[in-house]
Amino acid sequence: MSLNTKPLFSYAGNKDKEWDEIDEVLPDLTQITTVVEPFGGSFSLTRHLYSEYPEIKFTVNDNDEQLISVYNTMKDPELNETVISELQQLEATITKKKYDEIKKKTDVTNSLFCRLYGGMHGQFPLKQKCINYEKVASFTDYGEINFTCEDGYEMIDQCCKDDPQLFLFLDPPYVGMCNRFYNNPLHYKLFDILKNARHWKCKLLLILDDNPLTETFCKHFGLNIAKVVPIKYQYSKINAHHIYVTNYLTSLELEQPSELDQSSEEEQSEELIAEF
Numbered sequence: 001m002s003l004n005t006k007p008l009f010s011y012a013g014n015k016d017k018e019w020d021e022i023d024e025v026l027p028d029l030t031q032i033t034t035v036v037e038p039f040g041g042s043f044s045l046t047r048h049l050y051s052e053y054p055e056i057k058f059t060v061n062d063n064d065e066q067l068i069s070v071y072n073t074m075k076d077p078e079l080n081e082t083v084i085s086e087l088q089q090l091e092a093t094i095t096k097k098k099y100d101e102i103k104k105k106t107d108v109t110n111s112l113f114c115r116l117y118g119g120m121h122g123q124f125p126l127k128q129k130c131i132n133y134e135k136v137a138s139f140t141d142y143g144e145i146n147f148t149c150e151d152g153y154e155m156i157d158q159c160c161k162d163d164p165q166l167f168l169f170l171d172p173p174y175v176g177m178c179n180r181f182y183n184n185p186l187h188y189k190l191f192d193i194l195k196n197a198r199h200w201k202c203k204l205l206l207i208l209d210d211n212p213l214t215e216t217f218c219k220h221f222g223l224n225i226a227k228v229v230p231i232k233y234q235y236s237k238i239n240a241h242h243i244y245v246t247n248y249l250t251s252l253e254l255e256q257p258s259e260l261d262q263s264s265e266e267e268q269s270e271e272l273i274a275e276f
């Protein structure tokens, strides 16, 4: 299947530019039957893998209700066509005043229009001059994806971590600067969930902004820090690093066995905990 793998609209935290880096640390996908993204956003990983692995069942979750209703509407061929004609009518008559009114509305057509027309920061007028309706129409290619709207942390708690054929891709909101970490209960929630991840049978890949606390926690929990990747954020132009954490050995470790790889899994965890 030849698929338009671009996101439907620009999305903060989109991982498309990291596909090559991600490819190096993926588990053996021929052994995977289910991929779940609890913090889906523009579901970069699923878009990247979807056409190559038609036999895998993909679930994309996000707690943004509007986003998920847009996806569920636009994956349906009939609804997609109806929304496209509504978008075209809006675009033909748009003014700054009308755009500001539309921004307050939450239904699928209006919220999608704003995401397509105003971009990530709701600029007016549209930077790229006109909406790419071909791309919008091609969203029906994602008809087989299960889009859900739940709390991502609850979802991880509930999913079947005993299933070795499940691949969990976690790309949660960034931990941010260390001094914000202490104020954000969600980060405690994440690290609380991760504390047992080394024992899960499912495969876990976590991407987070790198900082000493994240590294310390991950090592303490016996997780594998597969790599740290330098990143330049597209809009803020900030230079940062993303840390890739797994609960399995990736091809990177398997190709270059370290002392750690030669010990048993149980010993590895103990060594890492001892380091802490």
Ligand SMILES: C[S@@+](CC[C@H](N)C(=O)[O-])C[C@H]1O[C@@H](n2cnc3c(N)ncnc32)[C@H](O)[C@@H]1O
Pocket (backbone or CB within 6 Å): 011, 012, 013, 014, 015, 016, 038, 039, 040, 041, 042, 043, 044, 045, 061, 062, 063, 064, 150, 151, 152, 153, 171, 172, 173, 174
């Ligand atoms: C870093 S972004 C994910 C980016 C995504 N991988 C992509 O390629 O676009 C984090 C996402 O988590 C979502 N999110 C934040 N808190 C959440 C929660 N409690 N449950 C589910 N999703 C959440 C945000 O709406 C955002 O889309």
